[in-house]
Amino acid sequence: MKTLRSVAVVLISVIWFVPSYLIIVNAFTPSDAYTGEARWVPGGAALLANMAAAWDAAKLGPSMLNSLAYAVIAGLLAVLVAAVAGFAVTAIPGGRRVLWFWVIYAGSLFPAQAFLRPLFTGYAESGLYDTRLGLLLIYVATCIPFSFFILRNHMLTLPSEIAEAAQLDGAGWWRIFTGFFLPLSRSALAAAFIFQFVWVWNELLFGITLSYSESIRPVMAALAGLQSAYGTVGPPVVLAGALLVSLPTVIVFLAFQRVFASSLGGTRI
Incomplete structure (x- = not known):
């Protein structure tokens, strides 16, 4: 049984890695040497040149700075609000704690596509469309x-x-929250922030729906624009651009992987 489990884990890992391997290998291929068929071995050493071409064609520099600002600010604000809500439903006496849990958590259960039409209409009417504030809010x-x-x-x-x-020592709820619960939740706060940083960085749907300006759009929207120029820059450049914009999240995850292991040990409802 243990052997079968090990074999299954290896097979799943290989299946998961194959698409990533193909992206990396084909990103090394010079754009003018790409034949349209996926390569299983590197066809050159043009990765850096393809990344440079993607950087220039999609103007990834400003969009990466935009995504960095969105990910950091939105992640910090969301984690702070979530910490206050988590403290309220765990430490402060009161009824219907499970109900409040589901009321708040239900926001992650609905598909984002369900919000696009009312969001787009509301943003267009309120002046939030194509603004940094509008993207930060959502x-x-x-x-x-x-x-x-x-x-x-x-x-x-x-x-x-x-x-x-x-x-008993006379501390109020705010003092208890800031003086005790926050310091004791540092690892969980870090894990939550990293999760949200990665999600905002990789988010595309709201980025292409609620913005269009190069000075506003996040990096994934810029990468989508590069893919629309597929016939001009070539698939290897698109793949190299995808690798380039994924590097920050890979670095963040590898640097803080111990936080995930120590903070997400169990779930309770």
């Missing part, structure tokens, strides 16, 4: 439910005696 709103899920589950593991002892 990113914060969509990041809160899952961050709340992580932080609420973590705070459930903290001893209830912490809040009781602090109250």
Whole structure:
């Protein structure tokens, strides 16, 4: 049984890695030497040249700075709001805690496509369309439910005696939250932020729907624009651009992988 499990894990890992391998190998191929068929071995050493071509064609520099700002600001704000909500439904006495959990967490259960039409109409009428503020608002709103899920589950593991002892010493709820629960939730806060950073960085749907200016759009929207120029720049350049814009999230994940292991050990509802 153990051998079969190991074989299954290896097969799943290979199947998962094959598309990534093909992207990397074909990104090395010079654009003028690409024949239209997927290569299984490198056809050259043009990866850096293809990345440079993608950088210039899609103007990835400004869009990467935009995505960096969106990911950092939206991630921080969403995690802060989620931490307050998680504290409220775990430490503060009151009924219907499970109901409030589902009310907040349900925001991550509905498909994003269901919000596009009312969002586009509302943004167009309110002047938020094609603005950094508009994208930040929707990113914060969509990041809160899952961050709340992580932080609420973590705070459930903290001893209830912490809040009781602090109250006996005269501490208010805000003091208990900032002085005890936040410091004890640092690993969970970091994990939630990293999750949201990666999600905002890779988000495409809202980026192409709620913005069109090069000075506003996030990096994935810029990459989508590069793909629309498929016949001009060539598939290897598009693939190299995809590798280039994925590097920040890969670096962040590898640098903080221990945070995931230590913070996401279990879930409770």
